[in-house]
Amino acid sequence: MDLQATTSSVSKGCFVFKPSGKKRKRSIGKYICLANSDDRENGKQRFAICQRLWGKIKGDTEALQDELNKKILDSLLEFSRKWASSFQCKPDDWASHMRANEIPTAALVLGVNVPDHDMTLQSLSDLLQSSVTPFVVSVQAKECAALKHLMQRVFERLMGVGITVDEEDEEESSHCNTAVHQKRVHCSMNTLCQWYKSVTKKYSAVSPDEKRSVLNKDALPNPPVVVIFKDLEGFNPRVLQDFILICSRYTQELPLMFIFGIATSPSTIQNMLPHSVSSLLCIQLFQSLSCTQHLATVIDKLLLTHHFPFKLSGKVLQVLVSIFLYHDFSVRNFIKGLQLALLEHFHSQALSVLCCEKKEALLSAQTLSHQDVERIRQLPSFMRYVESQEPQEQVELLTSDERVKETCEKLLKNLRKYHKNYYPVLRCLHSLTSALPKYPLGKQIRELYVSCLEKNVWESSEYGSAMQLLRMLAKDELVAALQKCTDVLEQCKAKKMKRASQQLKEYISKFEKLDRHSAGDNTAEDFTSPEKSLQKKTDLFHLQKTLLEMKESRRTKKMSPFEVLRNEVLDFISSLVRTHLALPDEQPLHEVSYFSSSAVLRHHLNATPRNSIQTALSHPYRYLQNEALKTDAGTVSSAAPDICIVYKLHLECGRLINLYDWLEAYSTVVSAAEGKDPESADYGKVDELKHARFIQAVSELEFLGFVKSTKQKTDHVARLTWGGC
Structure with missing residues (x-):
């Protein structure tokens, strides 16, 4: 059946066509080779050298990262092993090794270098999985906007099964402490506890040789369940509080452990959690290496x-x-x-x-x-x-x-x-x-x-x-x-x-x-020196003479x-x-x-979105490459997009812009673009279409941050920027 036959249908539908594979992204090698298309062999050789050097940089930095984080990671591993050993008893006795309903929590202060946190926490997760427990879950704030989403991510990554969330039961799940959703297949803390018991029971029943395939060779009989909150400051405090309250009710059945990734200060925990919730956590503070020290080491190596x-x-x-x-x-x-x-x-x-x-x-x-x-x-x-x-x-x-x-x-x-x-x-x-x-x-x-x-x-x-x-x-x-x-x-x-x-x-x-030889080299003290003569009684003439001799002796000393x-x-x-x-x-x-092209590097790394936006609005030809948009400096073609026309007109206004005057000026420019006779009655007249286009253009300018509504005058907007490209 051909393509036309497969998609020609009276009913509406969604059709998916897999890519043919012919259109592929240009590789870095081709990018380098095309710089000098007349010398392909040279480009291939440069690409191979570039790859080797980058591989060396990447390998050295990863090894350096592990070396610098070794101390803090070893401390966290020791903390995890200590609490994991306290869980190695009967499930009913877990609470006797802890204060009532407390969850061991490591507060890891990573610093404000947020892009580097993922690498550190990933290394920590790998170490925990290899030497302490296979049950390690990492969650981020952007994927846990609500309590049900947080629990869904934890359950999915622990149990390895897909869990769906029905939006129609969201209100019902928010009032339920022990179950996120009743219609989902056993998606509750009770189910998680049963799953954990079945997994650990199966692990204890197998032979030592088979244990390596079930968990890992060094895992304890009752390994803890570690939940890593990568960016604690980004979590909704209410969601975090509810999750901790729920988990605290199951400490006797499920050995839980939290790791908080903190970017600012340990006081964030007290600011986000009330005392009734923070008292349920047994918190120990860990401080990572300073990012400036890390940079100094990278530059040095x-x-x-x-x-x-x-x-x-x-x-x-x-x-x-x-x-x-x-x-x-x-x-x-x-x-x-x-x-x-x-x-x-x-x-x-x-x-x-x-x-x-x-x-x-x-x-x-x-x-x-x-x-x-x-x-x-x-x-x-x-x-x-x-x-x-x-x-x-x-x-x-x-x-x-x-x-x-x-x-x-x-x-x-x-x-x-x-x-x-x-x-x-x-x-x-x-x-x-x-x-x-x-x-x-x-x-x-x-x-x-x-x-x-x-x-x-x-x-x-x-x-x-x-x-x-x-x-x-x-x-x-x-x-x-x-x-x-x-x-x-x-x-x-x-x-x-x-x-x-x-x-x-x-x-x-x-x-x-x-x-x-300092003792032997010291000469005998000269008691007749000018300094010693100052200690004797003398008149003004001899005092002046002595001072002059001291000054001269210091010069020739x-x-x-x-x-x-x-x-x-x-x-x-x-x-x-x-x-x-x-x-x-x-x-x-x-x-x-x-490499000395600092301007190229600054252009790629130091983004200037405002300059780019102003350039696009003032000179649309630079981006659209439409010959009809070519104009003299400081002017905009009447055939330009609506937002460019509105932007140009707003540059001619003061701090407050009258919307009606702005609309009339826009309508005049658009009428000229439509080729209407300036002497006709319809020239510059505002109709519904022009009004809608104007409102949309003003809304786009407001979204970009050039204007805003004001309470000073209801039919005016306030201008937020000055000047233009």
């Missing part, structure tokens, strides 16, 4: 390392950090921004085929096509490198492809050596300056890193202030800071860093020798051995900074690894 070839420029890193600090505090979204930067880099930069591990990059450099060689010659950093060479070398680099490939291999090696020395010196400088008063170079290493990416840090006034403060440190403080620098440099395998570490150790040993050694070691640190913290932009072929 992913960006501040030479093992990861992809790099961010200072402005791009500032965009990502600014979104984190001023929008959502979400490390997960920060990683998504990093993924977007990675994708944009491999899409826009054809030479990103060299942004990979050392061996693969050198092999790719040997097999570069003539087109890629020309791209290398056009790089600003490579052009500066060519200009710095001898004339004969310049000719060869501009004419010989093989010479460019050989030079490219050398420059790629130099770029990796640069990164190997860059990050240890950066950490060394941060360890010295992070504890100084007022943090002249920043408290976090990311602040110092951004400064080093944007300009030569030793040329800044902040660096001069930091050096002055370091020259005022006492010996113990300075030796402790130098020891931290030595520990940082020792972890680096680069030869230059090994030598620098050895040099710092020698300085530390010299400081220690000053202590042992020699530095102590400690001051000399301190200046020497700080000069050594400054030489390391000037040598190894040069700008990445000064390194040849830095464009291969560094």
Whole structure:
């Protein structure tokens, strides 16, 4: 039967046609390949490298997430196991191990980084299912608007059966504490208790080898039922109260346990639940790791390392950090921004085929096509490198492809050596300056890193202030800071860093020798010094003479051995900074690894809906691409959509807009669009159709937030915005 025959029917119906599968979304690989359609092979290779790098980012961040959350998750597991062990007795005696009708509850304060909560709670759910109980349920506020919906989600995810809700019995179910719906198949707490008993009884009856297939190998005979409320603040307080009251009546039959995911403060529980309800919970507080500490660890492990070839420029890193600090505090979204930067880099930069591990990059450099060689010659950093060479070398680099490939291999090696020395010196400088008063170079290493990416840090006034403060440190403080620098440099395998570490150790040993020889080096106290003469009786002339001698002696005073050694070691640190913290932009072929298009990243991540809406209303041609809508700047075509005409007219009004005048102006513009004669009687006349179109356009403007109704005048609306695109 053909398609026309199957759908031609007198009666109305709903017909579903499965997609043919021919229309598929364009993959990322095709997206990258289409950036340079003339070089398909290059695009495929870049896509493969991009996939590997993203896989490394994803794997490292997940491992880092588990490592950072290990402490809090272990504490929650210990809490769950403690209460689970109290349930391992006869069902009738469960209440004897708890205060009457109390439900053990873990209040997990996760912080305001709400997008990251799902990852943490999912890890917790997986750990609980693998080591404590298989009965773990997670619910969200958006799916539990009413009590019946909350209980429905809990029952469905516990029992693994579909449960329907009849809207006609909603009022009846709201008055029932023990059953959500009478017509549904045994959807009540009693049924849930019976189901739990049957499952645990079946589990206890099977052999130990078969237990692994029923539950899990480490499950206890009476495992608890854990309900995780992912976003406690989003739940309706009344729904939550009723659910807790219902569950408290079944603590003797069902071992329940709650976990509250809290974004703000533990006081939220007291604000949402009255004392009569909160007293039914045995609450223990857990605090997760700060999101700023999490971000610092992610940046330290992913960006501040030479093992990861992809790099961010200072402005791009500032965009990502600014979104984190001023929008959502979400490390997960920060990683998504990093993924977007990675994708944009491999899409826009054809030479990103060299942004990979050392061996693969050198092999790719040997097999570069003539087109890629020309791209290398056009790089600003490579052009500066060519200009710095001898004339004969310049000719060869501009004419010989093989010479460019050989030079490219050398420059790629130099770029990796640069990164190997860059990050240890950066950490060394941060360890010295992070504890100084007022943090002249920043408290976090990311602040110092951004400064080093944007300009030569030793040329800044902040660096001069930091050096002055370091020259005022006492010996113990300075030796402790130098020891931290030595520990940082020792972890680096680069030869230059090994030598620098050895040099710092020698300085530390010299400081220690000053202590042992300080007693012998002290000269005898000069009792005839000007300072001592002040203690004797004298007249005004001798007092003035003595003060002048003291001032002169201070000018010509020699530095102590400690001051000399301190200046020497700080000069050594400054030489390391000037040598190894040069700008990445000064390194040849830095464009291969560094993504610097901060405007592209900001455009994708920093949404500006108001500007986009105003642009669409003022210049509809930009979106509709209709030639009839092309107009001069500041005008709107009479053929534009109604909302564009109404928006343009409202820009000409003041704070209060008279609806009748607005309607007449709209009707005049629409009449011109219809081609009516301006001299005719119907020109500008308001009919029912125009009136309806006008009301709809005004309603849309009100929905978008441009106007609102006002009580000052009944036939007016108030304007909420000023200016336009």
